Amino acid sequence: MSDANSLAMYANNRKIADNLRDEFPYPYTLHDARTWLEFALGGNQNLLFAIEVDSKAVGGIGLIHKTDVYRKSAEIGYWLGEPYWYKGIMTESINFLVKHTFAHTEIIRIYAGVFENNIASARVLTKCGFKLESVHHQAIIKNGKIMNELIYSNLK
Numbered sequence: 001m002s003d004a005n006s007l008a009m010y011a012n013n014r015k016i017a018d019n020l021r022d023e024f025p026y027p028y029t030l031h032d033a034r035t036w037l038e039f040a041l042g043g044n045q046n047l048l049f050a051i052e053v054d055s056k057a058v059g060g061i062g063l064i065h066k067t068d069v070y071r072k073s074a075e076i077g078y079w080l081g082e083p084y085w086y087k088g089i090m091t092e093s094i095n096f097l098v099k100h101t102f103a104h105t106e107i108i109r110i111y112a113g114v115f116e117n118n119i120a121s122a123r124v125l126t127k128c129g130f131k132l133e134s135v136h137h138q139a140i141i142k143n144g145k146i147m148n149e150l151i152y153s154n155l156k
């Protein structure tokens with residue numbers, strides 16, 4: 001919970017929120033950070049981590065385990081504070097989480113849903129061994145604009 005202030009400060013950025021679901025709001029408040037931390041610490045089987053740089057929580061990465069017939073799949077999501085972009089931090093973070101998940105859980109497929117205009121995220125996933133699996137046409141409405149969603153996956 002002591003990470004909440006730092007997370008809220010770095011998350012409060014329209015350039016980040018524009019690439020994420022509306023559940024990651026802009027403005028992003030201390031209350032939003034605390035809600036996310038409560039979920040992360042909530043004892044479910046999802047794996048949610050803050051990304052720490054120089055002893056500060058400056059981003060987040062998480063895996064949501066799917067259920068029912070999808071229970072061998074997990075969805076990955078992530079964001080990083082803008083001052084830390086382009087330093088390879090998310091490449092390292094995703095590689096860590098994928099390796100950890102395939103080594104220590106029953107998950108065999110990790111996937112991400114990327115808005116079609118998010119070149120940065122597509123590049124990071126490709127660097128981490130994810131392949132473009134499918135395009136969900138007109139699946140998203142973000143800021144009033146209809147967009148395709150690109151599904152990238154990494155198989156064990």
Ligand SMILES: CC(C)(COP(=O)(O)OP(=O)(O)OC[C@H]1O[C@@H](n2cnc3c(N)ncnc32)[C@H](O)[C@@H]1OP(=O)(O)O)[C@@H](O)C(=O)NCCC(=O)NCCS
Pocket residue numbers: 015016017019020077078079080081084085086087088089090091092112113114115118119120121123124127
């Ligand atoms: C996507 C994001 C996590 C990338 O984090 P990062 O730590 O800067 O990424 P890395 O430094 O590991 O970069 C990996 C590659 O992506 C490229 N890249 C990063 N940001 C880029 C951008 N804005 N435009 C084009 N390429 C970009 C890097 O150059 C690097 O490729 P290279 O090695 O060929 O040069 C970060 O930009 C972010 O938080 N964006 C907003 C939230 C978001 O989009 N989340 C994902 C939703 S699916």
